[in-house]
Amino acid sequence: MIEEIIMQTGIYWFMALGLWINLRVVRYPDLAVENVLVLAAMSTCGIAAAGINGASGVVLTVVLGVPSALLVAGCAWIAWKVLRVHAIIVSLALGYILYSVALEAFGAMKDGQGLPKLRANAQGLAIVYSSILVICGVLQMIRGSSAGRHFLAAVGNPPLARALGMKPAVWQWLGLSFGTFLMMVSGLLHACYYTYVNIGDAVGFLLLGIFSAVLVANGLCPRIVGLWNGLATLIAVAAFQSVITVAIYAGLPINLNKGLMGLLLIGVVALLRYKKVSQPITLS
Amino acid sequence: MITLSQLTFSYTEAFDGFRLGPVDMAMQPGKTYGWRGNNGSGKSTLASILAGQRSAATGGIDGLPPRVLYFQQNIAANIFPDLTVGEHLRLCKTAERRADILHVFPSLSQFARKYPDALSGGQLQRLAFSLALIRDFDLYIFDEVTNHLDQQTAKLVGETMQSLLRRKPDCTVVFISHDHDFLRRYADVIFTFDEGKVIEESQYDHSFT
Secondary structure, rough: HHHHHHHHHHHHHHHHHHHHHHHHHHHOOOHHHHHHHHHHHHHHHHHHOOOHHHHHHHHHHHHHHHHHHHHHHHHHHHHHHHOOOHHHHHHHHHHHHHHHHHHHHHHHOOOOOOOOOOOHHHHHHHHHHHHHHHHHHHHHHHHOOOHHHHHHHHHOHHHHHHOOOOOOOHHHHHHHHOOOOOOHHHHHHHHHHHHEHHHHHOOOOHHHHHHHHHHHHHHOOOOOHHHHHHHHHHHHHHHHHHHHHHHHHHHOHHHHHHHHHHHHHHHHHOOHHHHHHHOOOEEE | OEEEEEEEEOOOOOOOOOEEEEEEEEEEOOOEEEEEEEOOOOOHHHHHHHHHOOOOOEEEEOOOOOOOEEOOHHHHOOOOOOOOHHHHHHOOOOHHHHHHHHHHHHHHHHOOOOOOOOHHHHHHHHHHHHHOOOOOOOOOEEOOOOOOHHHHHHHHHHHHHHHHHHOOOEEEEEEEEOOOHHHHOOOOEEEEEEOOEEEEEEEOOOOOO
């Protein structure tokens, strides 16, 4: 059970961090997340079905994930900022489109035939957690760089960033792309771990649970990018996964657990610093 | 020259239906303008129109320069919540510009590692004002920039903008304030607002001060 918790924490860490970054960019939860996961999982499976099996297929999916994330985030940004569609509507529509694209391209795949199997053993954990370390390192590098400062400025106060000559649109797009890419990595790992591709069956429950973990991470570490933010997300997801896994072992239905845990953790958030953090700075 | 002619703006009934204007005003480059008036007299509304945040209902603005800095009353609008004080200053393109800002506000370096939500009102105001100096603008609009500042720091703000105008005479500075002494000391022209209209224009000559 412990290995399962640690492995699932690692897999959902990518999703939670992606959600967190997108939340800070568009100020609303990205409801397209589960379908981003499905698309990544189906792409990996499609690549495997095309004859590129094993690690090569995974690496190819990750590489292809970069332009895919840029494209998906670009479409979301255009709908949100240029066409002025509300972020919630954008994410719902995008989720529908991504799921349709995945079904059209890959059919109703359910089994992960051809996918490399990710097990909750030392090797599997090493793969997932070394990837987490790499991402944390990248986050820390971004945090200390000029690009990181411009990104945080553009995301934190777009009108002021624009007035100061920055290009908030570009940084918002890159931020959304990075968040979407992390979600895709989560989908890829999810598919390899569960060897089950069509993970959109549990729509809503997973998002609710992981999003509540995101809010806890926000309470623990309100800053958007950096090593500490990555660690806070890991702690929050680990707490969520521990409770879920114990509940599953106790015999409660999985989706009911996730929904209940989500609500419970939102209550925790209210007791944490989220309220304080989310308040605008005023001098009155 | 920035020229406002017969400019009007109306809020919807949900926002009390306040009506601005018609406003006629001319502001020359190289000069400092003071806008004064009671709360709700239309000063900030007009500033937000010049900053492009709102569109005038009727009338027009000629000669509005492209680079406008609008320092808002709501201090959160003037800072970046996820950047430390030091990171705010590092948004400057050159080290010289950063050094200039620290020369004006040396105390900023003392809390370089702090985030805005850990700063006092006066520290926040100084940080926000320092952002106005990280690049050049054509029109500076400062809405209650001296709030929460002691007299000495307020004087520093006024003198910094005077100095900037001497170095860059093609820009225009507007101070919106209830502090009449501050306006008389630093503004060349003061417009007085009342119920959405400019009711008085006073010239001040600072050449002998």
